[in-house]
Amino acid sequence: MSFNNLIGQSELRSLLHSSLLEGNLSHAILFTGPPGSGKASWAAALAQGILCSDGLTAEPCESCNYCRTYKSGNHPGFFRLEPEGRWIKIEQLRSIREKFYLSGGRKVCLIDDAEKMTAETAASLLKILEDPPADLYFILIAGESRYLKDTIVSRCQRYTLYPLRIDEVKELLVREKGLPDERAELLARISAGLPGRALQLAEDEDFEERFREAETLAFNLASGCDSVRQLLSWANYLSEKDDIIAFLELVCLIYRDGLIQNLCRSGESIITSEEQSSWIDRVSPAAFEEAVLLINEAVCKIDDTNANRRLLLERMLILLQRRLTRCQGS
Numbered sequence: 059m060s061f062n063n064l065i066g067q068s069e070l071r072s073l074l075h076s077s078l079l080e081g082n083l084s085h086a087i088l089f090t091g092p093p094g095s096g097k098a099s100w101a102a103a104l105a106q107g108i109l110c111s112d113g114l115t116a117e118p119c120e121s122c123n124y125c126r127t128y129k130s131g132n133h134p135g136f137f138r139l140e141p142e143g144r145w146i147k148i149e150q151l152r153s154i155r156e157k158f159y160l161s162g163g164r165k166v167c168l169i170d171d172a173e174k175m176t177a178e179t180a181a182s183l184l185k186i187l188e189d190p191p192a193d194l195y196f197i198l199i200a201g202e203s204r205y206l207k208d209t210i211v212s213r214c215q216r217y218t219l220y221p222l223r224i225d226e227v228k229e230l231l232v233r234e235k236g237l238p239d240e241r242a243e244l245l246a247r248i249s250a251g252l253p254g255r256a257l258q259l260a261e262d263e264d265f266e267e268r269f270r271e272a273e274t275l276a277f278n279l280a281s282g283c284d285s286v287r288q289l290l291s292w293a294n295y296l297s298e299k300d301d302i303i304a305f306l307e308l309v310c311l312i313y314r315d316g317l318i319q320n321l322c323r324s325g326e327s328i329i330t331s332e333e334q335s336s337w338i339d340r341v342s343p344a345a346f347e348e349a350v351l352l353i354n355e356a357v358c359k360i361d362d363t364n365a366n367r368r369l370l371l372e373r374m375l376i377l378l379q380r381r382l383t384r385c386q387g388s
């Protein structure tokens with residue numbers, strides 16, 4: 059895959075281009091960025107660009123034997139390490155290490171979720187990086203570099219992926235998924251500029267229904283139209299949902315979008331119903347901000363602990379309604 063097939067990331071694109079052109083690509087490259095930001099796609103394009111017989115190139119030929127075997131997953135010089143279970147274990151690295159030193163052209167070892175390397179794996183990788191075989195390139199992918207050993211990070215050429223612009227994600231959805239403009243725009247905004255997340259949403263059959271329900275709850279809480287009894291029944295209903303995190307993230311995004319609308323007084327809201335969108339003007343930016351924090355806090359607790367979901371949701375909904383309706387009319 060050529061870099062031209064990838065959207066956005068102009069800074070990373072030009073840095074990588076010049077590294078490849080000037081022949082100073084490091085033997086260890088680290089891509090960091092939030093989940094869904096496109097790290098894996100960039101890493102895959104770079105791996106092909108390294109392995110292609112035209113290499114090192116940002117535009118692999120797609121037709122040489124190396125490109126073809128890479129794309130079919132059979133390139134003998136391409137190795138992939140990723141967590142087996144929770145960790146990338148030393149045995150996994152040991153099982154391929156000898157092949158790094160064989161002759162036969164350029165090789166790539168891609169390490170996905172590199173922060174999941176055990177201390178032993180990381181120490182062994184560091185040893186290789188201290189004296190790397192001539193034609194071997196490591197491509198590491200990680201959420202954040204702070205979870206990796208400093209000694210490894212300092213040996214890597216680092217590239218950070220940032221969320222894309224909404225119009226870039228929209229363009230991707232139209233091109234890759236053939237979505238109509240309006241729907242592509244909605245998903246692009248909800249994905250917060252993360253192409254992986256947007257593509258996932260485009261394939262999620264339950265998305266439409268979840269979004270409508272999230273809109274209803276966001277509206278009800280902000281207008282204060284639900285009684286405490288109704289809020290408790292919402293909490294009970296939501297606590298049984300398998301996709302509760304995805305659902306709360308949607309409500310959170312609706313409020314975050316409301317905050318942006320309030321602050322900028324421009325652009326279109328992601329809220330699709332006109333009748334419901336007018337409530338945004340009545341909620342203060344501070345209340346939106348508090349709502350976003352409250353939901354994020356609840357998401358973390360639901361994710362991380364065995365907390366009683368229903369009680370947690372009851373508390374969150376009551377607080378949300380109180381905060382969102384507090385400043386209205388002022």
Ligand SMILES: [Zn+2]
Nearest residue numbers: 110119122125
């Ligand atoms: Zn090629």
